[in-house]
Amino acid sequence: MAQQRDEDNFRSQVEDRLDHLFQEDSPETTEEHIGLGEHPLKGLKAVLLSIDWEITDSTMDSLLNEIKNVEYVYSDDKIILTFLQLLGSIGRYVKANKGRAHPDATRVINSVYEALERVALNEGMSRAEKEKMLLEEVGKFKKLKEQVVLRKLEKKEPAVFEGTPPAAPAPEEKEIPVTESPAQEEAQVETRAEARFAEMSPHEAFAYALEEVKNVIRAEFRALRAEIKLWRESK
Amino acid sequence: MDKQYISDTDGQRTYIFTPAQLSKIEAVLAEDLLDVGVHSVTLIDMAGNIISTMDNGENKHDLYSLAALAAGNFGAVSTMAGLIGEEEFSLLFHKGKKENIHFSKVTDEFLLITIFGKEVSLGFLRLKVAEATEKLVGVLKPGS
Amino acid sequence: MAIINLKKKEVQAKIVYYGPGRGGKTTNLEYIYKKFRGRIQTEMVTIKTHGDRTLFFDFLPIEIGRIKGYDIRIQLYTVPGQVKYESTRRLVLRGVDGIVFVADSLAVRRKENILSLKSLADNLASYKKSIVEIPLVFQYNKRDLLDEGIPLLPVEWLEKDLNSKLMAPSFEASALKGPNVVQTMKKIIIMTIGSLRKDLT
Numbered sequence: 001m002a003q004q005r006d007e008d009n010f011r012s013q014v015e016d017r018l019d020h021l022f023q024e025d026s027p028e029t030t031e032e033h034i035g036l037g038e039h040p041l042k043g044l045k046a047v048l049l050s051i052d053w054e055i056t057d058s059t060m061d062s063l064l065n066e067i068k069n070v071e072y073v074y075s076d077d078k079i080i081l082t083f084l085q086l087l088g089s090i091g092r093y094v095k096a097n098k099g100r101a102h103p104d105a106t107r108v109i110n111s112v113y114e115a116l117e118r119v120a121l122n123e124g125m126s127r128a129e130k131e132k133m134l135l136e137e138v139g140k141f142k143k144l145k146e147q148v149v150l151r152k153l154e155k156k157e158p159a160v161f162e163g164t165p166p167a168a169p170a171p172e173e174k175e176i177p178v179t180e181s182p183a184q185e186e187a188q189v190e191t192r193a194e195a196r197f198a199e200m201s202p203h204e205a206f207a208y209a210l211e212e213v214k215n216v217i218r219a220e221f222r223a224l225r226a227e228i229k230l231w232r233e234s235k
Numbered sequence: 236m237d238k239q240y241i242s243d244t245d246g247q248r249t250y251i252f253t254p255a256q257l258s259k260i261e262a263v264l265a266e267d268l269l270d271v272g273v274h275s276v277t278l279i280d281m282a283g284n285i286i287s288t289m290d291n292g293e294n295k296h297d298l299y300s301l302a303a304l305a306a307g308n309f310g311a312v313s314t315m316a317g318l319i320g321e322e323e324f325s326l327l328f329h330k331g332k333k334e335n336i337h338f339s340k341v342t343d344e345f346l347l348i349t350i351f352g353k354e355v356s357l358g359f360l361r362l363k364v365a366e367a368t369e370k371l372v373g374v375l376k377p378g379s
Numbered sequence: 380m381a382i383i384n385l386k387k388k389e390v391q392a393k394i395v396y397y398g399p400g401r402g403g404k405t406t407n408l409e410y411i412y413k414k415f416r417g418r419i420q421t422e423m424v425t426i427k428t429h430g431d432r433t434l435f436f437d438f439l440p441i442e443i444g445r446i447k448g449y450d451i452r453i454q455l456y457t458v459p460g461q462v463k464y465e466s467t468r469r470l471v472l473r474g475v476d477g478i479v480f481v482a483d484s485l486a487v488r489r490k491e492n493i494l495s496l497k498s499l500a501d502n503l504a505s506y507k508k509s510i511v512e513i514p515l516v517f518q519y520n521k522r523d524l525l526d527e528g529i530p531l532l533p534v535e536w537l538e539k540d541l542n543s544k545l546m547a548p549s550f551e552a553s554a555l556k557g558p559n560v561v562q563t564m565k566k567i568i569i570m571t572i573g574s575l576r577k578d579l580t
Contacts, residue, residue: 051358052356052357052358053326053357053358053361054358054361055358055359055361055362059358098362099267099359099362099363099365099366101359103271103272103354103355103356103359105359106356106358106359107356248380248381248476248574248575249380249381249382249383249575250380250381250382250383251383251385252382252383252384252385252386253385253386254385254386257384257385257386257387258386280380280382280474281380281473281474282380282393282454282473282474282475283393283438283454283456283474284380284381284382284391284393284454284474285382285391286382286384297422299440299454300422300424300438300440303424303436303438303440303454303456304424304426304438306473306474307426307435307436307470307471310470310473311435311467311470314466314470344380
């Protein structure tokens, strides 16, 4: 009898030990594991790091592809989508211009990404805060655009302006009224816009900003297309 | 004076730079590199001699020592590349807190040393260095 | 490879102090640096091991001033002497225009002198340069030790071992105390610039 009890005891001890050693992972643990390794922004971050080191058609294509991937994941999130559109716009500009791109372009790309990452990872951030961060990056984007145009005017690139049909340079200046107008007008527009912002509700303000950004991006594409066309013609 | 080399490239003894060549070199360094915000750019030979150097007037360094060390460094690293079966490395770059330094071969005899800060990203700098290198190769060819 | 800059009217040449380990190459440069740093603009760069032996090279730039309308700039280098640093020595020899061979007069270093000279010839050949043609000066260093009763190689032996074919100028010297250090340097600079002079006309 005593022997039997001993055996039972021993067996239960072994069972306990085995249970302890080979217990199943709790559901929480497994979920965490997937979350850390598979964040949707991980690929985008990696590509941006590689662009810090090397700007080629290959790395820029990787960036643009990765942006598309992330757009798919966040297709419901307008704020994140806008961030991604900014990234894509500057990315295309750098890819098209390479060494002739404005030196600040990669800096703005990194700044936009950092803001995007903070917004995407911070679950607790309010919508208003997110919009604020987005608007800050839009501002930097617009400033970069101004600098690009100023630089072009300063350099007075003859290949672009001389001997080309008048229609070509004109669209660049006309079709980007929102951002490419002279600094003064721009400043006035900005103060008026800011005044309007103060009056709007957060949703209205955001919709307005989104509309602005869409205009900027459309204009950017037009300018880019015009530039590429002229570049091809000058060759 | 037409000829730049006094003897063949292998075992060559002297390289003579005409004022025209040096002006062209300075123009390339200024336009392609200094103008985009690097702190200084120096063209040296693999013996450690300085051919031409330009800086932005703010960050001054002991360039003669840097040139000697850069030539030695590049030579050492190139030898290492050979030892691991590589023909050459495509990037030799040292990252500091405020100043970074990038080395790039311009033909087998010359080296471009660029010192830059946060104003320029490495990726962008490499694009500009590639552009400058192509132009410099044209200037450094004998008979140019 | 000497560089002549016609725009700045400047000549740059490279002189390497070569020889067996602990023979006095670095000491030569240190002596020159200490003696003249007050008078000429120069900074000595050294890459050493913790044990104070040259690891990569020492570097001492000297601006001689204007001669025949050209500013002459001489870069003095030493190589590490230890046998294991052969590839480093070859690197430092790149583009060399003139050489000082610092031989160690200690009797026990006789073989090392000969081996070092052979390695110099081989390394120069790898750059398609000839030890027979390149400006070269011998320095038989540590002669001051004779007074301390330490066995030294007679100068005739050193000449026979190292200089019988080359017939290069030679100096008995003490890099530590000073005798003939500057004279050695002057001689090699004159020879090196001399060999470039035809390129200047």
